[in-house]
Each structure stands twice: as C-alpha cells, then as structure tokens.
Amino acid sequence: xxEPTGVIHDIGYQRYTGPRLGxxxxxxxLYLHGLRxxxxxxxxxxxxxxxxxxxxxxxxxxxxxxxxxSQIGEVVMSYAQFADAMSWLVIFFVAVAAPELVSRDxxxxxxxxxxxxxxxxxxxxxxxxLALGTALWLLLGGPQLVMFLGAAFTTKQxxxxxxxxxxxxxxxxxxxxxxxxxxxxxxxLVASLTGKRAFAxxxxxxxxxxxxxxxxxxxxxxxxxxxxLAFLASPSTLVSGVGTWALGDLLExxxxxxxxPIGDFGPVYALAAVALVTxxxxxxxxxxxxxAAR
Amino acid sequence: xxxxPRLGRVTLIATESLTKTYGGGVTALxxxxxxxxxxxxxxxxxxxxxxxxxxxxxxxxxxxTTGQVRVLDLDPTTQSDQVRARVGYMPEHDALPPDxxxxxxxxxxxxxxxxxxxxxxxxxxxALRHVGLYEERYRPVGGYSTGMKQxxxxxxxxxxxxxxxxxxxxxxxxxxxxxxxxLALVHRIGTEFGISVLxxxxxxxxxxxxxxxxxxxDGGRLLRADRISAMTSATxxxxxxxxxxxxxLAARLVALRLPVRRDGRLLLVELADDTTYDTILGAVAExxxxxxxxxxxxxxxxxxxxxxxxxxx
Numbered sequence: 108x109x110e111p112t113g114v115i116h117d118i119g120y121q122r123y124t125g126p127r128l129g130x131x132x133x134x135x136x137l138y139l140h141g142l143r144x145x146x147x148x149x150x151x152x153x154x155x156x157x158x159x160x161x162x163x164x165x166x167x168x169x170x171x172x173x174x175x176x177s178q179i180g181e182v183v184m185s186y187a188q189f190a191d192a193m194s195w196l197v198i199f200f201v202a203v204a205a206p207e208l209v210s211r212d213x214x215x216x217x218x219x220x221x222x223x224x225x226x227x228x229x230x231x232x233x234x235x236x237l238a239l240g241t242a243l244w245l246l247l248g249g250p251q252l253v254m255f256l257g258a259a260f261t262t263k264q265x266x267x268x269x270x271x272x273x274x275x276x277x278x279x280x281x282x283x284x285x286x287x288x289x290x291x292x293x294x295x296l297v298a299s300l301t302g303k304r305a306f307a308x309x310x311x312x313x314x315x316x317x318x319x320x321x322x323x324x325x326x327x328x329x330x331x332x333x334x335x336l337a338f339l340a341s342p343s344t345l346v347s348g349v350g351t352w353a354l355g356d357l358l359e360x361x362x363x364x365x366x367x368p369i370g371d372f373g374p375v376y377a378l379a380a381v382a383l384v385t386x387x388x389x390x391x392x393x394x395x396x397x398x399a400a401r
Numbered sequence: 402x403x404x405x406p407r408l409g410r411v412t413l414i415a416t417e418s419l420t421k422t423y424g425g426g427v428t429a430l431x432x433x434x435x436x437x438x439x440x441x442x443x444x445x446x447x448x449x450x451x452x453x454x455x456x457x458x459x460x461x462x463x464x465x466t467t468g469q470v471r472v473l474d475l476d477p478t479t480q481s482d483q484v485r486a487r488v489g490y491m492p493e494h495d496a497l498p499p500d501x502x503x504x505x506x507x508x509x510x511x512x513x514x515x516x517x518x519x520x521x522x523x524x525x526x527x528a529l530r531h532v533g534l535y536e537e538r539y540r541p542v543g544g545y546s547t548g549m550k551q552x553x554x555x556x557x558x559x560x561x562x563x564x565x566x567x568x569x570x571x572x573x574x575x576x577x578x579x580x581x582x583x584l585a586l587v588h589r590i591g592t593e594f595g596i597s598v599l600x601x602x603x604x605x606x607x608x609x610x611x612x613x614x615x616x617x618x619d620g621g622r623l624l625r626a627d628r629i630s631a632m633t634s635a636t637x638x639x640x641x642x643x644x645x646x647x648x649x650l651a652a653r654l655v656a657l658r659l660p661v662r663r664d665g666r667l668l669l670v671e672l673a674d675d676t677t678y679d680t681i682l683g684a685v686a687e688x689x690x691x692x693x694x695x696x697x698x699x700x701x702x703x704x705x706x707x708x709x710x711x712x713x714x
Contacts, residue, residue: 120531120594123524123562127486127515136512151500215498220557223460223490224513225482400462 134230141238145204161200165193169250173257186251186279187354190286194343197243198315201294204242206307208235209295214302218398228399232391236295243287248280282350289346289380292387299394315342335370339379348376411474413439413597419468421454429454431621441591443608443615444601451621452601456567460490473564489558493569496554499543503529503553507560514561528556532586548579566598572607584611641668641681642694653684
C-alpha cells in the first residue's frame, strides 16, 4: 500500500447553508438519545451492566414461565400478572434510569446548552419522559412477547389458539403501558429535583417502597371503605387496582383470589391514576420552566 | 470595515429602556438603551453588573420586565426559537457532562440545533478542529484541562453555524497563555469566520484587545457604548504642566476655545489636531510662564471608564 502523500489543507471555516430540521426531528433525536441512555448504549460498559442485567432477568423469567407452560401445561402467570410480578424490578430499574436521564444533566450544568437552542423548553422533559416510558414498556412488554411466541408455537388449537393468546397479550401490553406511564412520570419528577444521582435513586425507591406500609396499615383498618381504598396510597398498588378493575379475570383469575379487594371503587382507582400522572407531568414541566430560566 | 455577507451593516443587537427586575426586587438591568453593529463586541462590567442577565434576555430565556430588545432584527421575547437557531451560546459555568467524549457531545448538541445526523457529526469534527481539539475529541470530557473544556464549550456554540456568538466570560479560569489563545481564537472567529461575537468579561484590558465595539455596563446601567476607534481617538489629550500661573493659562486656553480640565498640577487639553500644540505653546509664551512639561497622553480605554465611573457612583 502506498504511503499517503496528501497534504492536509486547512480549508478554513465553512458556513452551513443546508437544511435545518424542525421541532419534530429535534424532539425525535432527543427521545432516541434518551432511550439509548437508559440502556447504556453509546456509553461506557459500566453503564450497560444494570439495565441489561434487569432485561436479562425479566426475559429469563418469561422464558421459564413459557417453558413450564409448554412442558407441564400449567399457566404460571398471565401476561398482565407478569407485569405485576416484575414490579419490584421495575422500581429499581426506574431508580437507576431516571437519574441517568435527568439528574446527570442537572449535575453537569449542560441544560443551558439545551435551552439556548431552538428546542422549546417543554420538549426536553417530555422527550425524556417518553424515553423512560418506552424503556419501561419494552422491559415489561418484551418478555410478554416472548411468552406469546412460546405459547403460539406450542398451542394445540391451531390458529384459534394463537388468536386467543393474542387477545390475552394485548390487554397485557396495555397494562404494561400503564405501569410504564405511572412509574416513568413519578420517577422522572423525583429525579429532576436533584442533581445527585444517588439521592435521586434513593428518593425514587423511597416513594415506591415507603408508601407500601401505608397501604398495609390502611388495609387493616376497621372500615371496609378505607380497606378498599387503601391501595390508592402506593403507586404500585394503585396500578394493580386499576388492573383489577379494568382487566378483572385477565389479571388475576377468580380462583387465585381475584385481584385486589377494591370493591366497587375501580373507577376511583382509574381516576386516581390519571390524576397522579397528570400532576407529575405538570410538576415536571413546571420544574423545567424554572430550570430553563436559570 | 469587514464585510458580513449575511448581515450587511444592520443593527446586530438593540435594546431600548431595557429593565429587568428579579422577584426579590433586585434590579439587574436598569433602563439600558444600546445598539451595536455586527463585529466583535466586548460587554464589560464588574461581576453582577448585569452581563449574564442581558445575555439570557438576548437568548429569550428571561423576559425583560420592561423595554424592548432586538437580536438579528428579531424579538427574542416572541421569536425566541428563530433567535436561538441563529445564535450560539457559551455559558460561563461548567456545562459539560464528564462521561461523554467531546465529539459525541458536540454532535448531539448539533442535532439539538436541527442539524441532520451526518451533518452534525461532520460539523462537530470541524468545530472541534477549529478550536484546536484533534485526537483528544474522542476522550471523555471529564479528563480535559480547563482550557480544553472552554474550547469544547466554544465548539458547541459554533457547531450549528450561528450568525452571532454570545460568549460569557470565555477566559474564565484560564492561565495567561490560555487566555491569549482563547482571545486569539475569538478574534479569528469574529474576523475570518464572519460571525459576530459578543464577548462578556469583567476584564476590560482583555476584551479591548480584540473588540471593535465596547459596551460597558455597571449596576445594570449603560456606562458607555462606542466603537473602540472612536474611544481611543477621543482620548488623545495633552498634559501641560507649568510651575505657576495655572489658572491664568487655563483661562487663556478656554478663551482660545480649547476645552481644558484641571487634574492636580496638570492641565489636560484635548488634542484636536497638530495646531493644538502651537496654540498651547503660544499661550504659555505670551503669559511668560515656566513650562515644565507638554506631552501627549494616549489614554487606554480603561482610564476612560475610570474617569467616568465616579460620576456614576
């Protein structure tokens, strides 16, 4: 191969006259960047360990459940139940991912570099929220897809069996979406309050785990109404409550206890979930209005 | 005069009675009216004079309490997106995530300015090359020296090819050699790249070397805004020292329509042209005064401000 003989010419500064993409593209770029950040893509090997470990665990569980079902024929857990069962893992995943998405930027002071660009100030938190929500949904929905494929290929009822499985899968994916939205909005709000990632992670875990004893206390109070509303007190049980109301048998077959004892308060749970998410997103936007002006 | 092909000789930044009062009753800008043409503009003032507040208003990040502001003939309070698309901003404080490489960070921020993916990557490399970062750009920013970090901050402000750069204390934390290099770079951007630059600094001596316009603010008020050339030519004055008869000489010079100022034992006379010398010498000779000294003082811009400040405070 000949030696390169070329000379490097300094062609000086080149002005840019090409296209400048609009808000949608910039939002998309920020969203994809966030999604990659959550899974540690384009980052150091250390940043990849935890997300891929969690992803590995949930996939392994799904594979195990599928294997048991195909061998023994017993349904260990339904699609929607899978999301419930994995919720504690999701909490830890959020506690790592949300600070990675927003606390890191607060800490390094990079936000003025974003907000001095054409990006509208609400787009930054919304793109991050969407990225975290998508990541959580993939985390819970991906393994369900594994379970579905396993069931579809081993079904003994032909196409009809596949169709039935699909009808079970879709509510499961929707339910995973609910988990994703609730956990992402709470997690991101908490993480956006501090630049210290450790504090943010602790705060997120605290919000989810410290509220569990409240539910426990309320559910043994001597009033049935209080018992039935007790699950509003913690985000995890709130989501389960909505699931019990909306999915009923799909979430928890009656022979297994029939879900949470929420009585007739199902719609209250649904409203509470909507209110919770709306409040979190509103506070998040408010938070970034303040941050942007700094 | 340099040519700014895309701007011509329009007004780059104009404010009118611009006032910003923060919630706590702190007035950061008070009735600031100034207009500057494209070029390299030095914005000088002590810490807390309102420089950063002004920059944030120019970027549309802060709303002025009262008054008007225009940047590149756009209103940043209502057209902030269009302003920000054409402006590059280098903040004063640390702004770099330590775990990203300079190339990744600048590329990402280029995309945030609306550059397509491949263009962003190319322009990021170019911008980093222009600020003097080569192979280092593939290393995490966390390991950079202060000077290199400042260069990365400058590169990200440059990546989307803005028409105006807003640089907030670009020489902060640099050693003397680093300061010189940064100032030379800013000067090159302003002259060779054809990009207008607003450089903020609390060090007048630093920016006056590279700017062609100076805007001085203090306590949120405008001290002075003018082209450097106008400032320095107006500051050529003659210092006259006589051992007696200072008042007589002063009166005589005033009678000869020469503006005179007393400064201790000196008389300071503005140098209009070469005949000023002869006029003064003539007056001294006529009054038969012992002349000790007659020399030209080339005021540095700094002294110009120093003499004005007491009247303000």
